[in-house]
Amino acid sequence: MKAMTYERFGNADVLELKEVPDAHPGSDSVLVQVKAASINPVDYKVRQGHLKGLIDTVFPVIPAWDVSGVVVKPGLDTPEFEVGDEILAYARKDFISNGTLAELVEVPVRTAVHKPKELSFEEAAALPLTGLTALQTVRRAGVSAGQRVLIHAAAGGVGSFATQLAVLAGARVVGTASERNHEYLRSLGAEPVTYGDDLVESARALAPEGFDVILDFAGHSAMQTVPDLLRDGGIVASITDHRARDVYGGQYVWVRPDRANLAELAGLAARGSLKIEIAEVFDLAEAAEAYRKLETGHVRGKIVVRV
Incomplete structure (x- = not known):
């Protein structure tokens, strides 16, 4: 072969x-x-x-x-x-x-x-991999209806699915992305903000009281903004930075194969609920x-x- x-x-x-x-x-x-x-x-x-x-x-x-x-x-x-x-x-x-x-x-x-x-x-x-990563991160972070959720790299492979899954859970989602992907994020139900020096200010303008959940799929400097954007008692989860768990008491997620999760994702996609x-x-x-x-x-x- x-x-x-x-x-x-x-x-x-x-x-x-x-x-x-x-x-x-x-x-x-x-x-x-x-x-x-x-x-x-x-x-x-x-x-x-x-x-x-x-x-x-x-x-x-x-x-x-x-x-x-x-x-x-x-x-x-x-x-x-x-x-x-x-x-x-x-x-x-x-x-x-x-x-x-x-x-x-x-x-x-x-x-x-x-x-x-x-x-x-x-x-x-x-x-499979990106969908499972997104689903397991959203579930581990306890995303639920009415929460304010910030998703870093929301237009990427994992972030695109996590954005949709958080919206389906009833959360209000703000996603970071380059400006060329802002309209795409809006089509997924998220409010976009741009990476850069004014990220904290822009995100705070959308959620003055801070975010209930921060999901990091970007790495790099994303974790440095957590103290400025996560509300007291909020949860941070990351697939790239163990500080989410070790410093902030949140979740570090390494995706696992899971047939039930994958069947759930395939069903959502087949019904048109997951793009x-x-x-x-x-x-x-x-x-x-x-x-x-x-x-x-x-x-x-x-x-x-x-x-």
């Missing part, structure tokens, strides 16, 4: 499209013909060696965890799926090696759900270029690779 691989840590130049041995299913996994996969910042952080000591890397590596496709061979004990079933999955395993940028991938049953017919393969592949924003679709042979675009940090929504 063809797969995008790399054999050493480095930038996107280490990625090569190669012929590799076919994947095969384990006893509690299914073999999936990949129709689409999506890429995420964690992929290139792994490739650059930044997750050493957190999760083991076994070379050669096929990157990415998000996938949609068709079951071509069930494992020995996988009654949930049959040949021909269309699925989507956050196919993260206990070590990094055999990912989803390939023609075939082994997908653990615990990570997969049936794909709703209303979603294209590209849309389905764009949902999936796709920035661009690349072919498998163009995956290195897809990562280069993602690494600019200026992508709205998700980048998808069609296999």
Whole structure:
């Protein structure tokens, strides 16, 4: 089978499209013909060696965890799926090696759900990691109706979903984004503010009493503004900065595969309650270029690779 691989840590130049041995299913996994996969910042952080000591890397590596496709061979004990079933999955395993940028991938049953017919393969592949991250962060922070919620990087892959989920929960959402994405945030139900030196002033103007919840999907300097923007007793949650937990007593979120959560997200998207924003679709042979675009940090929504 063809797969995008790399054999050493480095930038996107280490990625090569190669012929590799076919994947095969384990006893509690299914073999999936990949129709689409999506890429995420964690992929290139792994490739650059930044997750050493957190999760083991076994070379050669096929990157990415998000996938949609068709079951071509069930494992020995996988009654949930049959040949021909269309699925989507956050196919993260206990070590990094055999990912989803390939023609075939082994997908653990615990990570997969049936794909709703209303979603294209590209849309389905764009949902798992970022959607699960958003849902689990919103839930861990206890976002509820009537709250004032500030979301950093609200137009990004995770932020776009978190914004919609917080709005669906009945919260009033303010989202930080560049000016070119302000109208997009309004379409998701949020009030936009611009990154920059006047962020605190602009956000305070919208919530003079401070925010009940701050969700950080940006990192960098976002955590420095927490004392000025979080009300007394408020909650901060971050996927990038452990100070949310260690300094402010909030939540640090590392997304987990969760079939129930993923099925809930897929259902919301199928009903049109959750918009999936796709920035661009690349072919498998163009995956290195897809990562280069993602690494600019200026992508709205998700980048998808069609296999």
